[in-house]
Amino acid sequence: MITHETERLLIRRYTEQDGEDLYEYLSDEEVVKFEPYETFTLEQAEQEAINRSSNDCFYGVCLKENNKLIGNVYIAKQDFDTWEVGYVFNAAYQGNGYATEATRKLIDVAFKEWGARRVIAMCNPLNTQSWKLLERLGMRREGTLRQNIYFKTDQEGNPIWCDTYEYAILKDEWC
Numbered sequence: 001m002i003t004h005e006t007e008r009l010l011i012r013r014y015t016e017q018d019g020e021d022l023y024e025y026l027s028d029e030e031v032v033k034f035e036p037y038e039t040f041t042l043e044q045a046e047q048e049a050i051n052r053s054s055n056d057c058f059y060g061v062c063l064k065e066n067n068k069l070i071g072n073v074y075i076a077k078q079d080f081d082t083w084e085v086g087y088v089f090n091a092a093y094q095g096n097g098y099a100t101e102a103t104r105k106l107i108d109v110a111f112k113e114w115g116a117r118r119v120i121a122m123c124n125p126l127n128t129q130s131w132k133l134l135e136r137l138g139m140r141r142e143g144t145l146r147q148n149i150y151f152k153t154d155q156e157g158n159p160i161w162c163d164t165y166e167y168a169i170l171k172d173e174w175c
Contacts, residue, residue, distance in 0.1 A: 004109055006101050010062045011073065014053040018060055019046030021069035025090035034124045035088060036151040061089070061102040070098060075106050081117035083110045087133075100133055107137065111171045119174075121167045131165050138174070139167040 004011040014022075023045030025031050032039055040048060052058040057076040060069050071089030078084055085107060089099045110116035121139060123130040131141070147161035154160055 004059075004105050005064070006105050008064055009098060009102055009105075010064050010067065011059050011102050011105055012062065014049055014055075014058055014060045014072075016050050016053050018052075018069050019049040021090075022046075022049050022052075022072075024092075025071065025088065028091055031088060031091050034127045034130070059102075059106060061098065071102070073099075073102050073106050075110060077114070077116075078120070081115060083107075083114070083116045083119050085110075085119055085121050087130075094129070100136055103133070104137055107169070107174065111174050116171060118168055118170050122164050123167070125163050125165050131167070134167040137169070139169045142166045142168050 003013075019042070023040060023042045026040040026045050026048070027042075029039055052060075052072075057074055059073045059075070061071045061073060062069050070093040071087060074084075074086040074088075076084050085103060087099050087103050107116075107119050110119055119139075121134050123134065125131070125144065135141070143166045145164040145166065148164050150159035150161050152160050
């Protein structure tokens with residue numbers, strides 16, 4: 001199992017037993033508000049834990065003290081030695097720097113061990129917590145894509161278009 005540690009966190013691959021903790025935050029409407037999916041049922045979260053346990057892009061973030069799964073970081077290789085990062089965390093654990101700490105660690109690993117040249121992230125401009133986290137990591141806002149994506153539709157089935165902030169950092173800016 002691939003694991004990475006920080007002072008307070010264990011960042012590891014998902015296990016099939018992570019369904020209940022995953023449900024705890026993926027069932028929260030506020031947590032998934034800006035995600036491309038709706039809230040999960042317990043059964044869906046249990047299946048998602050199984051799916052993520054064999055997906056190299058998802059890392060569960062756990063408290064070292066008790067192995068409690070409190071969120072996840074997504075990091076995936078794209079073209080041109082670029083990696084994309086994202087994160088979702090349990091609302092009960094937000095505001096403690098855990099997402100920043102875990103994301104910083106995986107970006108560091110991507111640059112130092114996986115050969116990343118550039119790391120990017122996308123977020124909704126209305127998701128202030130997310131873009132502030134990216135800026136704390138030293139990432140630069142490179143642009144705003146206007147009405148470029150939708151994840152949800154209105155009652156008539158029409159897309160609810162969203163803008164996207166694009167962030168990035170280069171290896172020589174990180175190290």
